[in-house]
Amino acid sequence: MNAFEIIGPVMIGPSSSHTAGAVKIGFIARQLIRDEIRSADIYLHGSFLATGKGHGTDRALIAGLLGMKADDERIPDSLKLAKDAGMEYHFHGIELRDVHPNSVMLRLVGVHGMELEVVASSLGGGAIKICSIDGLEANICAMYPTIIVHNVDQPGHVSKVTSMLGQKSVNIAEMQLFRDRRGGNAVMVIECDQEVPMEILDWLKEMKGIVKVTYLSMEEKNEF
Amino acid sequence: MSFKSLKAIEQACGNQQKAFWEVVLEEDCMERMVTKQEGFEQMRSMFQSMKKADAGYDKNLCSASGLVGKDGEKISQARIEDKLISGNFISMVMEKAVKMGESNACMKRIVAAPTAGACGVIPSVLLTYEEQYGCTEELLVEALFVAAGIGEVLASRAYISGAAGGCQAEIGSASAMAAGAIVHLRGGSASLITHAAAMALKNLLGLVCDPVAGLVEVPCVKRNVVGAVNAVTCADMAIAGITSQIPPDEVIDAMREVGDVMVSKLRETGEGGLGGTPTGQGILKKLRATIEE
Numbered sequence: 001m002n003a004f005e006i007i008g009p010v011m012i013g014p015s016s017s018h019t020a021g022a023v024k025i026g027f028i029a030r031q032l033i034r035d036e037i038r039s040a041d042i043y044l045h046g047s048f049l050a051t052g053k054g055h056g057t058d059r060a061l062i063a064g065l066l067g068m069k070a071d072d073e074r075i076p077d078s079l080k081l082a083k084d085a086g087m088e089y090h091f092h093g094i095e096l097r098d099v100h101p102n103s104v105m106l107r108l109v110g111v112h113g114m115e116l117e118v119v120a121s122s123l124g125g126g127a128i129k130i131c132s133i134d135g136l137e138a139n140i141c142a143m144y145p146t147i148i149v150h151n152v153d154q155p156g157h158v159s160k161v162t163s164m165l166g167q168k169s170v171n172i173a174e175m176q177l178f179r180d181r182r183g184g185n186a187v188m189v190i191e192c193d194q195e196v197p198m199e200i201l202d203w204l205k206e207m208k209g210i211v212k213v214t215y216l217s218m219e220e221k222n223e224f
Numbered sequence: 225m226s227f228k229s230l231k232a233i234e235q236a237c238g239n240q241q242k243a244f245w246e247v248v249l250e251e252d253c254m255e256r257m258v259t260k261q262e263g264f265e266q267m268r269s270m271f272q273s274m275k276k277a278d279a280g281y282d283k284n285l286c287s288a289s290g291l292v293g294k295d296g297e298k299i300s301q302a303r304i305e306d307k308l309i310s311g312n313f314i315s316m317v318m319e320k321a322v323k324m325g326e327s328n329a330c331m332k333r334i335v336a337a338p339t340a341g342a343c344g345v346i347p348s349v350l351l352t353y354e355e356q357y358g359c360t361e362e363l364l365v366e367a368l369f370v371a372a373g374i375g376e377v378l379a380s381r382a383y384i385s386g387a388a389g390g391c392q393a394e395i396g397s398a399s400a401m402a403a404g405a406i407v408h409l410r411g412g413s414a415s416l417i418t419h420a421a422a423m424a425l426k427n428l429l430g431l432v433c434d435p436v437a438g439l440v441e442v443p444c445v446k447r448n449v450v451g452a453v454n455a456v457t458c459a460d461m462a463i464a465g466i467t468s469q470i471p472p473d474e475v476i477d478a479m480r481e482v483g484d485v486m487v488s489k490l491r492e493t494g495e496g497g498l499g500g501t502p503t504g505q506g507i508l509k510k511l512r513a514t515i516e517e
Contacts, residue, residue, distance in 0.1 A: 001225065003252040004266060006338045006375035006384070006401075007346075007368050010273045013328030014287070014440040016340045017387075051438035051494070054289045054511060056331050076331040124385055125339075 009126055011070040017102050018048065018055035021122025023075065025104060026064020028130065028142045029118050032216050035110025035224050037065045037087050043094035046101035048122075061104065062089060067221075070126060099131060110224075116214070133214060136187045137178040144173050144191040146216040147201070152209040153179045153186035161188060161204065170194045185211070195219060225251055225376040229473045230418040233373055237414040244404075244414040245366040248373035267372075268365045270335055274347035277327060277334045278320055287329040289511055292441045296323030313356055314453055320348035321452040325445035338375045338384040338397055341440045344448035345398035346371055346405065349455055353409055363409060370408045371401035374421045381473070382480035386433030387492040389483030395444075395451040396428035396479065402455035403462070410463055420462035422472035424455050429475075430482055432490035434497025437508040443498055 011020040030037060040062070048057050056076065063078035066085065074081060082089055096103055100121035108116045119132040130140035133148055140146050151157045158177065165172060171193040179186035195217060204213045225248075227233050236247045253263040283300075286293030299319040302308050308315045324344030328334045334343040350364050375384060375397060383389040384397045403424035404417040412420070428451070436442040468475060489496030498504050 001376055001379045002255055003225075003248065003263075003369065003372035003376065004270070006372045006379065007267065007270050008335060008337070010270070010333060010335050011340065012331050013334050013340050013343070014331065016336055019331070020336075020340070047438065050512075053514075054287070054437060054439040054441075056288065059331075071333055073333055124387065125336075 005125065009070060011126065012060075012072065012075045015055045016126045017122045017124045018052060018057045019060045019075075020070040020126040021102065021124070021128050022048070022057045022060035022104070023064040023068060023070045023072075024126060024128050024142070025106075025120040025122060026061045027067065027069065028064075028128065028216065029106050029108060029116065029120070030065050030067055031220070032118065032130075032133070032214055033108050033110050033114050033116040034215070035112050035114045037108055038111045039088040039109045040065055041090050041092065041107040043092045043096075043105040043107075045094050045096045045099060045103040045105070048102050048104055049093045058091060061106075062087075065108070100129075103131070133187070134212065136180065136185060138187060138189050139176055140189060140191070140216065142216060144193065145195045145218050146192070147188070147190045147196055148214040148216070149188040149190070149204065149210060150212040150214075151186050151188065152211065153181075153183050154209055157186075157207075157209060158188060160207065161190070164200055164203065165190070165192065165196070168197055168200055170196055170200075225255065225373075225380070227251065227373070227377060228380055230374065230377050230421065230476070231471070231473055233377070234414045234418055243366070243408075244373060244417050245369035245408060248369045248376075252372070264365060267368050268361065271350070271361065271365050271368055273333070273335050274337075275351060277324060277332065278347055278351050280332060281323040281327055282330070282332070285326070285330040285332075287326075287439070287441055289437065289439055289441060289507075291436065291439065291507070292329045292445050293326050295445070296326055313352060314456065316352040316356065317348045317452045317456060318449045320351055321345060321448040322445055324348060325448040329439070329441045329445060337371070338379070338401065339386070339394050341386060341444050342394045342398035342448060342451060344445075345395065345451040345455065346402045348448070348452045349402045349406060353406070357409075359409065367405035367408045370417060371405040374401045374404045374417075377473075378476055378479075381476045383483060389479065390486045390491055391431040391433040391447060392425075392428050392479055393483055394433065395447045396425050396431060399428055399451035399455045399458075400425040402452060403458040406455060406459035407462055410459070412463055416462045418472040419467045420459045422468035422470070422475040423458040423461055423466070425475050425479055426468065426470070427454050427458065429479060432486060432497050433492045434490055434499045435492065435494050436499050436504040437511050438492070438494030438499070
């Protein structure tokens with residue numbers, strides 16, 4: 001831990017896990033879908049469901065989906081701001097399996113028709129983890145530029161992706177592979193030290209056997 | 225931070241002929257690859273955010289649950305009317321601690337130090353000192369580095385969250401950090417800083433985290449007062465020359481040992497202690513009903 005993890009962050013109260021972490025989950029989900037949100041179905045789990053309202057978890061998640069950060073003084077008014085912006089949202093309770101008590105599932109639709117389902121957990125101190133994307137396991141701390149590639153589980157995809165990243169001087173910090181069964185749906189999660197050029201992402205999307213490419217940029221955009 | 229003990233920081237101070245705060249600052253700059261000046265200015269902005277949060281207290285606000293709010297103003301009034309027996313310094317510390325805790329519960333902007341639940345302890349002491357003793361902002365920023373150094377050792381040897389180690393880890397840690405910070409404000413040595421921190425932590429050892437309905441409200445806001453006032457008295461004891469008979473790092477280890485055996489119902493779940501009382505459970509039920517509406 002560094003000095004500013006002890007003194008800091010500057011945040012809207014009352015809870016680093018239930019408020020600041022929830023804002024970050026919303027914010028990262030918005031970065032992942034790379035679109036303004038048209039509608040959000042929000043499924044609260046565990047402690048998020050039980051004490052979320054008193055901690056402002058609902059307002060925090062919506063604030064993040066609107067592009068706010070944890071210290072934004074508009075967080076308490078985010079529900080109204082969402083209505084003004086034309087964002088529809090619905091809250092539900094859910095029991096997710098094998099997740100941290102502070103977890104949420106988000107089903108999002110963007111204004112350009114993009115769709116995304118994310119399960120994320122708030123781990124405390126404002127740190128979060130993206131647990132799954134579109135129903136497939138992922139394990140993303142959301143601190144690095146990250147490519148998430150959904151592909152058919154067959155030989156060759158990993159080497160193509162990694163050699164392309166190497167050619168463009170993108171260093172891989174961490175890489176994880178998941179699949180639901182042999183020859184089924186597979187996911188590559190690649191956390192990088194540098195931002196990944198759009199041309200790589202476009203090239204990847206066109207590759208045979210690639211189902212979906214999602215990219216988490218650390219370059220923050222106010223608008224999409 | 226590479227320092228795993230308060231003793232190691234104290235020794236570095238001796239070896240390098242530097243103050244506690246400077247050793248912490250330099251170590252942090254090395255780790256984050258920033259210059260000393262950048263690091264110092266970042267901490268200054270934390271101090272200024274604390275000051276802004278204190279000034280931004282809204283005496284008309286209540287939390288969403290309705291359990292806390294408006295109490296800071298009551299202390300303020302009683303203090304101004306000279307009704308309180310704590311004296312002007314302690315009364316103002318109490319007032320600022322409650323105000324910050326309430327601001328946090330009311331979704332205002334605060335600085336987690338080390339956590340949001342304990343956000344009133346350190347600023348209440350530093351800002352009262354600034355108002356009543358009139359020191360430079362630089363000295364207060366240095367004091368925040370002292371607090372950060374103590375907090376980093378606490379986080380690495382034990383914990384700083386109520387969910388992990390009970391309230392002793394949260395308000396207790398904040399109180400230890402604030403006690404060390406005050407000793408720096410008074411010109412005390414590195415050794416005195418660590419002993420003030422140790423005494424503050426000892427006094428709150430075993431304190432459980434038992435929030436009503438799991439919210440950072442009851443008893444959290446008032447425990448910020450306890451943490452802050454305890455910090456002042458322990459700093460004064462250290463300045464008077466009193467030391468902790470148990471070495472500071474061993475006190476931190478004891479906090480961890482106590483936290484490790486604390487059952488989960490006493491670690492932020494809201495099931496035990498005050499949260500588990502008939503009244504606490506009644507409030508929980510009422511709040512649940514409003515959520516389902």
